Every structure is written in structure tokens, then in C-alpha cells.
Amino acid sequence: MEIKYVYTRKRSEFGRPCNFSDWPATVNVDIPPDPSMASNFILRNPVDSSVQHTSDMSEHEVNTEPVEVESCGVNHVEGGWPEDINPQDMEKTTRFRKKVEKDKHYIDTIVHLGTLMEHCIKQNNAINIYEEYFGEEEETAEVEDEPPSAKYIDVIRDPNETKRTATHLSWHPDTCKKLAVAYSRLEFQKNAKDMSFDSYIWDLENSNKPELALKPSSPLVRLEYNPKDSHILLGGCYNGQMAYWDTRKGELPVEVSHVEVSHRDPVYGAIWLPSKTGTECFSASTDGQVLWWDIRKLSEPTESLVLDITHKGLLENALGARTLEFEPTMPTKFMVGTEQGTIIACNRKAKTPSEKITSIYRGHIGPVYALARNPFYPKVFLTVGDGTARIWSEEIKDSSIMQTKCHLSDLTDGCWSTVKPSVFFITRSDGTLDVWDFLFKQKNPSLSLKVCNEPLSSLRLQDNGCIVGCGSKLGTVTLLEMSSGLCTLQRNEKTLVTAVRPALSHQMFERETRREKIVEARRKELQLKKRAKSEAQATEVKEMLPEDPQEVLNRTRQEFFKVIEAERQRRTGAEAGNRLSEVPGVARTCTWGCCSVADGGVRLLPPSSAGLLGVSAPMGW
Structure with a gap:
């Protein structure tokens, strides 16, 4: 039904009619060119401007009744089945499907749509009417010529007077307009009495005040959105407890783990697991434990692992976990970066605790502040620590395949780009953000940007790879938009994104892995030769050096007692002979x-x- 409403108005209310006539053009102002003004010309690129050719006028005003709008939706899980049909019952769904397929209206509709589809397929096979010629080369050239850059979008500050460190950032999984920030002071016994424990969820469209304040019992070190349910957030506290929030239920946590069964140190890693229920997660702390949880029952962990590389399972020998990594494509594997600079690869499904620690990578002399797998090649992972960022391959445990130069300032966090396999981001303690692209530069970053004057503490990249959030020690979160050259592979995404660039990156990683294997084999061979040579030299030196006095004394004592024993035997024989000689005849x-x-x-x-x-x-x- 079509609804129409016609507005009527008297001719006399329109005012005096306009009479138009032809008129020759006239020159009102003549401004000759001035060459001296060319030196003051400033090129602005890009330039956004708008021009309104007519003035804004309102002939009359109309007051209408306010319209109340309500947003609602339907969750389509199994499609549009009738109410009397259970989608889980295979017998009923099969019977209903056969009934629909025999319907005459359904058959006529399919025949009609099939004819149209066949015509479109034949037409598309003959010629691609949507193909754009010569557009890829021009756009690709523009991307390659554009230098890497970044643009400031917004700055979010801690609303409290006592500033705290932005320890972790988490983007909303469904929209890029919300950001959850965990605030805490990680320095030992540096918490002020009036310091707030709150962490916040910010709406980027209105960043003057937080959208929701989360009130934990202890400052949050980690805060993560649930990828399956954006209303639920997981938090790891400074006192070792685990908590979760439901934004629909307010600012207080729904449930908090007991102190007796929680971590003993701050929770530096908290990650959701891809389970059917969407309620499973696991955490890691510097107390040397990895605990698995189900938020429906936080009274105790479902499983635990002690990070004891001696395979004895002793908590006093465990290494403190500083960062935690998990790749959803590898559901049974995870990695832990420790305070001692060791990276531990684990397998959750192993039978015994000793078998759960599968590999150990020793590469940093200080704590590992960041650990991330490459989203395109999960066997390649990035670590940040001791002033360097290193790229590792799972096949080589003794050394990394690539690494950056040693920076004068400490590196605090790092992550891979979600759209370019050879690009990663690093934050530094001098307030600088470095963007590296190992495919083009191996010695210097492609972009180095001074974000703020205080040290940067955390880093998080949106899934689209364009927006980067950097948290500082004073609680300031700076949002930066990367240039198109840093967040897109090529303009022709369908072919080049999946073929050219990943192939080049894959060849680079494979080449460096093979090179490192050859270097490692050569190093072991040289070590064996050096060891054999050292043993030979030690033998020669031993022969040339005077004997040990203790050995000489022992040997002399043995010889002395041998001589005494021989003399005793000789005397015994002589006495027997004398007695025999006294016998007559x-x-x-x-x-x-x-x-x-x-x-x-x-x-x-x-x-x-x-x-x-x-x-x-x-x-x-």
C-alpha cells in the first residue's frame, strides 16, 4: 500500500513572480596575475573543501510530532523455519524440505530464476562487463610513490588526577568505534592511597568521557573483549585474581576468582579460547603458572601448568610469565614469554606436565615484553625484549632468523600487521612508534614517529590494520591512522593480496630459515672441531707439564710397598734354604x-x- 500526502498552498502566498530576461556578460573585477605571489604558494595535499553557491533560506517552519525509534533484531540461527518445525530434528526438516520442493509455486520460481541466471552466466563468460582496464597500474603506482606516514586521530587521557599506566588495549570485536583500556601501576609498591582502580570503555565518537567504568577489586593489568560476545570482557588483576564483566549488567564484575586459587603475582596474560560456549579462557602470571578458567565457574581453575623447564613440575623452579600468545588456528598450542628472556612453546593436550613443555627458545637477556605469531605464517613469531625485536621460526630453537638493531631505548611492546605479513609495529620507552617492513628495509624502520614525551607501554592494532592505539605510562592513549601504503598490500586485492606479497614474504622467511639452519650446522661443526682440538692440546700440555705431586706420591708409595713385599718374600725363602742346608747329605x-x-x-x-x-x-x- 502506497501512502501519499499532498501539501497545498495558495498562489498568492508564493510572492511576486520572477521575470527572467537575457543580459550580456559584464566584467565586474579584473585582477591581473602577480608573479611575485608565486613564492608564497603552499601546496596542500590532501585538501577537503566545500562551496555552497546559494545562501541558506527557510521560507517557513513546520512542526511535526516526535518519532520514537526503537532498535530491535532477530537472531537467525538455523534460517527461516516455521515455528512448528524443530531445526535440530533431521526427520522433520527433511520432510518439510521435500514438501516445499514439490510445491508448484516453488518449481515455477526456480525455473524462472534459473533462466535468468543462465543468461547472466553466459553473458559473463562472453565478456566481463565490470572489468576496469588500466586502473590497477595507476593506483598501484600511487601507492608505491606515497611515503609511509601516519595521522593523529584522537588522544584519550586518564580522567583521574593520579595518572596510571595504560597497560593493555582491546578493540571492540564488532565495531572499531569502542576501545577498552586497562589502567594500572606496575611498579612495586608505587600505588598511591587515592589512586583509582577503575578501567574504562571509551566510545571514540565521544571521547571526552568514558562510556562505562569497570570497577575491579584490584587494578586491571589485562582487559580483553570476548570475540563471540562483545558484551563480555575478561580482566586480569594486579593481585592475581581473574574477573569478567557483562556491560549489560553494569560496572561491577559479574564474578571474581577466589584469592586462594588465583595467581600470586599480576596477571600479564589473559586470552579467550575458541570454545563452543565462548566462556573458556586461560591466564599467565609471573608466579610461573598458566591457569585455564571457565567464567561460568571461577571458584577454581579447570587446569594448571607450572612453567618448570627442568620438567620436575616444581613451582620454585618455574619461570615467570611476562606475556602470553595463542593462535586460534592452533587450538592445542600456545607460547609464553618469560621474565628470564626464554620463550616456552607448550602443548595443552599432552598427557603429563613434562610433555606439555615442547620447545624452549633462548634469545633475550631480559624480559620478553611482547610475543606474537605472524597471522599469515603461524610458524613465524615475533618477540620484543632487551632493546631488540626478533623474528623466530619454530624449526630453529638456537637463534632467531631475523632481528632489528639494538635500540638505545627499551622496547615495550610489539605486534604484527593484520594485513601485511612483513610489517610489524614496535613501541619504545622514549615515546616513539616504529613501523618495520622487512620486505623493503632490514636495518631501519620504514616509519618512526614520536607519539608523546612519556614512555609508551602498550600497543594494539585494529583488525583492518589501519588504526593503531598506543598507550603511555601516564595513561594517555593516542590513536593513529596509518597511510594506505602501510595498511594495504596492493590495490588489486583479490589477486595480489593473496598471491604476490604473501609469496614474497614466505620466500623471505623461508630463505632466512634455510640460511639460519646452514649457519647453525656450520657452527656445530666448528664447535666439534674446536672441542677435538682442545682435547688434543690438553693431552699434549698434560704430557709436557710436571706430574701432580699427589700422583707421584701415590705411585712411589705403591712401588715402595712392592719392594718391601718382594724383600720379605726373598728373606722368607732364604731362611727356608738355610734350614734345608743344615740337613746332612x-x-x-x-x-x-x-x-x-x-x-x-x-x-x-x-x-x-x-x-x-x-x-x-x-x-x-
């Missing part, structure tokens, strides 16, 4: 076999007789 031959004693007399034996006895005669006999 018995002859006794000397040791040399050259003389014989009998009846108190000595008789010399000839050499031949001595030879018969098997003894060589003395010289001169």
Missing part, C-alpha cells in the same frame, strides 16, 4: 746355579752344568 744350589753347598762345603759347578739347570753362568766363570 742334602746339597743346595745357589740362586745363580753356579755353586753347590753340601755337608758344610762349597763346590763350584761348571758352566755346562749351570746351562743344564737353565741358568746362565756369570761372566768370568
